[in-house]
Amino acid sequence: MRFELRWMAILLGSLLTLGKTEWPIDPCQNFYKAACGNWSTIHAEDPYSSLVEQLDFDYQEKLAELLENEEQVEEPRFLQLLRDFYASCRRPLTKDQVLGFLERLIEMPSLGEEELTVGLTAAFRVGALLDLTSFDLEKIWQALLFRTEDWNPNETNREPLTGQKFDLLWAGGLGGADLRRDIFWQELSWLESQVMNTSSNEASDGAPAYWMLPWPEFRPDYRRLARLLANKSKRFILTYIYLRLKLVHGPGESWRIGRAECADHTRQILTHPSVWLVERSHPRLGEESVLQDIFQELKHRFGQRLRANRNNFSKQTQQFLLSKLDRMTLRLSVLPRRCSERSLEQRINRHYEDVHLSPTDYFGNLLVGLKHSRMQRDQYDLLSMISGPASRNSLYPVRAYQYGTYASPFYLVESNMLLVPLSLLGPPLYTPQQPQILTYSALGFVLGHELSHGFDPEDVVLNSRGTASSTVRRELRKNRRFQRELNCLKGRFGSRLNEKFADGSGLDLAYSAYFDTAQTDGKKDRKARDSADQKQQFFLNFAQFFCSSADLSEDSADHGSDRRRVNDAVFNLHAFQEAFGCRTSQSRRQCRLF
Template sequence: MWILYSLLVSIVASATVPRDSNPNAKLLDFVRGYILEEADPCDDYPQYACGKYPTRHAEDPFSEITQMLDHQLNQKFVQVMGELEKSSEAPGFNGSSLEAKVLRFYLNCRDAPETTRKLQRYLSLVPPDEDLSWPQFRLAGRPWPKEKFNWMETLGRLHRYGLSNVLISTIVTQNLENSREFIVDIGMPTFTGENDHIKGFVETFATLLSLGVQRYSIFPLMRKMRKLENSIQKLTEENDDDEEELQFMALSRLETLTRLEWRKFYEIIVGHPVSQRTKVQVKNLRYFRALKRLIDATDKELLANYIMTRFIIHLTGNSMEDSDPIECIKDVRRSMSLATNFIHKYRFFSPETLQRYTHETETLFDHLRRRLLKLIDHNRLRLTAQQRRTVSNKVKAISINIGNVPKTPDLRAFAEKYFESLEMPAVDKDYIREHLNLLAFKTRKSIEQLNSRAPTVDEYFYTSDPDTVMSSGPYYIIRENQVIMPFGIFQEPLFVPESHNVFKYSLMGFVLAHELTHAIDGDGIFFNIQGNADLSATEIFESPRFQEEMECMNRNKTEYINERLADITGLHLAYGTYFSNETGSPFQISPREFNHMSQEKIFFLSLAQFFCGDGPATMFLEHDDDKLRLAQMLSGFSPFDRAFGCRRPSPDACRLW
């Protein structure tokens, strides 16, 4: 009788629990809300699983799940800035604190007069040389003094504000042969990114007009600049030699080989005199010899205008051109990521909550890693025993960084010391001045690495790519062999710690497995545990089985083969870990709780949420679009076909590991 009574009580209690308080029911409602029943999951699974996404989010300012997480996070930060603003007006507010500096930049973005946002102000504050203005600011009736213009010195000056991919690619990076040492890497520019080339006609015309270029001269100037850029791009294509080895050479040697003034260029970048014996890491010497010939034959005023235009494209691409609070929060997060991550950690998480989230994430990661090690041990690629050990040791050494902050017991002291040299005046508001100030600060921090050892795994945090650091999406750092999980990812619906493991492994588990795979993809395989280039990995990469599987995954051609590899392997890891009962959670789903839907269907529907969206194809940087990614990773995956009863003549699934 007591057993029967207890059972009845539990059934009634379960039936009366509101769905909002039941995380599993809530997640299932979220998943089912996107399903378009009229679509056939076997013919077009992205449409079936995500077909209702556009109508459900038609009015929302985001177009996929990580953007939704970012938007939720940005709204929280706006509230925090409001609280800090009130606190700043009270006696006792510490005006030199980290929070005060963050608040000042936010208020500069939100409240600075529109006059401080005019593009001409950038050029007035950053001329091409100390005693030379940009061509459009010449005195009326006088020619621009071309003889004073030195393009390499101008590029060196502009590098102080992060311009590093015009005519020359110049970055501070880890030595390819010694990851504990930083070096200046010099190479050809790339033209693949959104801000790596002259924009379209309308946008370029508007930009030049706003910069003070005379309307009558804009059209011929645009034609000449585009022709110059095409010539530069052609040089990069003609001199891109994959067989040419990266070289380490003294500046004096580089000057002799290219007849360019590298030492002066280098000194402007680092801000102090250097020896001719100072070494750089360089490739594509033929390009620089050809570039010199092209530059010598180019009108200096045209060259100055081209560099100026690319500088403005760089600046506008690294800022939010809007004073809306949400846009200003994005600006703060991209410009002061360590500071905002510090605020996030202590404002949005209690110590207990963060400890729990960290434990959940590390447990997921550890189970997925074990599964990957088993796959490596099964040896589908027929590696030698030594090769298997090399790959397995790399996987075992991968670390995970929660929040993109260093693992220090006193994060405040660390962050305040990091931003100690950043001056942020409170007397007035000038957006462009402070934007340049922050860009210069970030460049100085990068240059400082040349005179210091590389951080340890526990000291490391990532700042290099502003778009990456302000995103809630995770990413893998190849030289550190580290997966970074931003704090923003720990939000519903992607992360619900109280939910069942089928949700955790299909979504957060897949995301972690995807990043884990990058350690041994077609790029990661070439770096060892220490983050140094390992040429012995060439034998693995060039082995017949490795190449065969890479070609299999590229049957439908993609420019992003490593991302496809990570998707396919990530799916195998997440699915295999959960359904092989390697999760450490033996309890089963109640069919009644999930409307009698099978665990397999729940897994695949939950997985699809990471790929649901309605954004344009242009928003996917360095990845195929989400619909194609989801379709490709499920192609030939027999557990999916079984779950949905598909009888499609799909090819065999491709697998590397």
Template structure:
């Protein structure tokens, strides 16, 4: 079967997809487990040599720890026989040392388990200047980027055309000297295509209409003020449909604009716009007023946009209208020079997309209050200001593709917004960019070099065990009636899983077909970027009339994350996350269940959180719970909302978490931990014996399960990053993903024998699943 590549836009516009972690970018502790042993490069051999040296040091450390630990008189499990030598003893030392070296054993685990599990890690791991935070995910992502760099720079005589295209894209990105030589000349054709940028003086108002400018920007997947995209119909998950929604902003989120015009972050944003415009040739004497007016416009757009808290009800966001009805309901004043039907038709009927649209085409409007007010706001501003703002959004996004002086301007802005003081290394930015945009081609190389095929079978087995544990929890659920329980059991059984990668990426012919319309070169980076943006837009929109292929695998294998998709009712675990400390064949099961097992349970629970519960087993938006059960669920969820909403974040000067926006992830964290621990204990019961202890580790495997779970979230973050997470994030910071979840876990309290009313064992516990 011919598969079509699903674009980046398909992922980002997926109202039904949630991820395990929000960061976009862990340490592979034992490279011998992940790198292909055949035909190693010089660099790989050097790395192996270094690992062997480290291994000797670790063995000495573990032996020392083992001797010292026998002298300590603390709560431990009864003695066990020595750890098995199969697998080889050297492999057992890596997880043991990784576990113990992060602990702060001076802290009572019943009073602050995060500090107990991660205290030493936090003190030893200083946040790099180019990062706003540092966590275990970031460490693993850094290592994945190293692998990507190696495979993208490796010269191969015989490789698929798709891989060559990805390597050419990477080469053009890392060629800093040529990017400097070309300067800003690469921008000129783009600005001419857009009809100019008013603040540069190369614009004629008579030639400008809002419709034409939005269409031109959409060609490059840039869609300010009106976000038009194609996605699965939420109420009929076998077909696709058009959507329009409010768009993103120049700053990280809507709440940044609610701080007021004099806020230091808003001022930094305004300075960024002025300086980028000036670098591109704007008149310094007039640019200040131009930028002020376009930021004023963006403030008004932010104020009429729906808050994240109001966008959790999928039914409220599902408003089907024909284009004719849209034109009637959201009538643009003549002064705005915008017309809905030509807007849709010019984008969709273009020679590239080739989909015929009439005024009877149905579109899902996801932000009715926003569109009711949008044109009233636009009518207050001149065509010049509107055009300045729209082109600015394109130029802001492209500044990272221009010479280093533009990166310097972004770095100054990012210092205020994220707390970083230097940009990431160019090769890291380039490796990440290529993986984000040609991820299946990169994945072809990644899985052959760095993926242990045993992980697929092991993960599949664990998914089965986790699914069984969830069904057990359903049976013991006290707030769900039998009718709804039966349907929930059915939905859980219908959950589809995708693990590691799909085999078709190893087929040259099939992989080449996926990227047959891509044209990249190793020289002109800016042109490559524009081409990739255009392909993402075209490939997504032209799928409007295609049926949904529910077996399609679209996530880049070299991704350190996991996902649940509501409209596919699917859980996904790319190869990138199936690495230590989440998973390793050399780790005991307690660590694997405390790692990837919790991730699996988290994603399964997403199918039954405040958003996932709105979709049935076939992925259709439908009320399949009784009203009484929904009310009871909301009562259980309210406990989670209040618990997490009362956590104060010290790095953000005591700001409290947003319990509403983080509820889905918090429910999934709590359910995932409970499922995975139950699945682990079921596994132990089935084998008839406890696992043998890790050498040098005084904790039993029930305790190790919880320690490894917590250490996944070891992290340090800057004040700016903490504020950003609170204002825009759906995930709680790592500290509270540990503390909040374990406070609700009776199994944790039992494992560590925590006294009643200790901080980690409060009187009231929250439980949804």
């Protein structure tokens, strides 16, 4: 509560003083910088690097607090799974545990992405789960090479293996692993010679955190090094890091995964039990009507665009798009809301009935959880093909690393449904009774963004069941105006055009929903909403939600940096240019598909 009051005071203060502010940086040139200022310096001590990350951090802190409370009488089985997983993550971890787990993996008859994920996570002491679901191992190795945690040089040996050392390590035995010593040594020595030859002529900046592989004398060619490691088989890599880790003298230092990180792992692997536990104590379940009202307003605004039919679509295509919009729904939470508490507990228990965890074996639990997550997702995909997509009242099966495990909302193509985690209904994005301009410029944008994904260049041809219409696809290809605007997006944003379209369209819809009048408007209190200060405040609040400590890094393949995301969204809107009096020379044509 104290945090919410402090946050409200900051926002209300900015509302009152905005008109008196002289911008130190021209908003028309770099709105992100003008809105965020020295955010990085002010928030240098925060445990998160952006306001977006704060949502996840607060959720994880709440989950950790609940899991650390004493067990209650007759708790559901899935809650015990949750406690066991979290407890195993919080235990001190040692080199011997990692070696024992790697031996188990190496002895397995077949190895998949899950085994390699957990093996690398364990061996390199990674606090965040590695995501091998994209099958881009080169990026995974690059991420390991650029880790910046404190590194203890006594816990590794950076020299290549000699034949004598290899013989001693191999003599320890690798159980039932089907590995030939001579072939493995040949492959290992070739790899290590290549690794040592990746050097540039620049001074080395030291090996990455907890790195136990050879390291060249000079700074390596990181991309080539990552490519070399990514091209090796899973069994070779797991065996190789096992042998290299054995070089560490003694048991090595034990380490712990942080409290928030363990809660994050728990939420990813056991999403439904985590959500169930947090939602039981969440005061905002009754706030769903806030989102539903805004969602209906946004749908009405987008419907107005479709009915205006600037592209001169045929009646058939226009009706296709309007029907899809009309059937689009909004669902809050990955858990169903229209069932009794007992029924919900039974459904979650059934979902995890084959999962068995230990309160002491974190790496084993991680492997079990990842495999269950993949199996459930595969079953969901199969059932969707046979019996249709998930409904608003189904138990949505989430997969680790995928949508549903985080605070981020997402659009389900196969269900034509927006799924919004309850964790969005918290500061800094939302507090009860906050000024409506803050709600529309933040939550309104988020919902407008996901709604727009149903009509982005990739998904616009899909109906409300996720099936493509060849008729609509043909017409869009022939429609000159649509193709002109599509080329405008492609030329400006390249491969990011889908996300950039959703950002621009979502912000435009949210702006229209707040400032324009329509028949669907609910009871609103928007005093002085036509003033210049209000319009500037709308865009300012939108931008401040993306303030971060890494504003110049291209940290997302889809969105780019936070700076680019904010600037690309506002600079593509005439309403922003008018609100800040941007000169004609600073403006650019707006790309609008509809």
